[in-house]
Amino acid sequence: MATSPTQIRIDTTVKAEANELFNELGIDLSSAVNMFLRQCILRGGLPFKVELPSLKAETLAAMEEARRISRDPNTPSYSSMEDLKKALLSD
Template identity: 65%
Template sequence: MSTVATQIRIDKTVKEQSTELFSSLGMDMSSAVNIFLRQCILHGGLPFAVEIPHYSQQTLKAAEEARKISRDPDACSYDSVSALKKALEE
């Protein structure tokens, strides 16, 4: 089977993260893209749904709060459920 070179433009961070992921799976970017393209051919389209998710305002607020907490160096953290329980009981 002959191959042809193809160029695509990818966000730098997406490329770094996906290269790391594919490496952990024992493949390179080229192999992963080939798998994706073959799946597109088999499915006659994208092999997954492309849609805009509809989250409730409550879910969106909770996600934003979680992001803020995760970036806060002063946020409490716990090594175990028992440590969390102890802190809640105090």
């Protein structure tokens, strides 16, 4: 299979996050892009639905905050409801 060098511009953060994901899947960015393009060809369009989010800005902001908190190693965690209750009542 002959290949053709292609240059695309990708947001730095998006590229880093995508590379992290693809590394976990055992593929590189080039392989992922090739898979995406093959799926586009097979389906005769994008292989996913493209639409504007129907969620309110407030909901989207809350989802982003939850994502940020879930990745923060300094966020406290609790192994039981009793521990959570103690922490809530101590504040």
